[in-house]
Amino acid sequence: QQPVQSPQAVILREGEDAVINCSSSKALYSVHWYRQKHGEAPVFLMILLKGGEQKGHEKISASFNEKKQQSSLYLTASQLSYSGTYFCGTAPRTGANNLFFGTGTRLTVIP
């Protein structure tokens, strides 16, 4: 039930935009997004609970397409502080009451 994230890695220059995708084979109740800096704990960014819902956190936003079982994370005008590994966590509509995390997308922002 592990979701698939793409791309696996991306390098951006400051000010550029990026999109990270998360796709599941199961019907989803919610999608969570986290960012982890190297050697540190993952930090919660946002949860999307309804199909079509979009949320924002600073210049980072996300959408959730319930029908396609997909979510996308949008990073706009990237800053150096955005560097890290981004994980999506998916909660299935039925079954276990826990999250399944993707393998992550490593984002590097360079000056």
Next chain:
Amino acid sequence: DGGITQSPKYLFRKEGQNVTLSCEQNLNHDAMYWYRQDPGQGLRLIYYSQIVNDFQKGDIAEGYSVSREKKESFPLTVTSAQKNPTAFYLCASSPVGGANNQPQHFGDGTRLSIL
């Protein structure tokens, strides 16, 4: 400030030895989780607990054991049956309602290595 405290930060295990990783939270969260993180594999769930004295196996529970005697504490024991324990272990908690609609708060992790 509320948060999750994991200890120790680094741990070394000898062959045939059991080791216990500590996880304490003062967020008054009902649910707690243990994840294992290997390079390139994201986070995989070992065990989780939604209430005191109850816990469920995750995807990779073999070779691990847990207890939940207090709401604040959820220690993880890596037993000698776990043949490849080298990894970064993360503890997390979330408010009542479980993982589906509540954010998870993570500790700083314990890095376990074999001597």
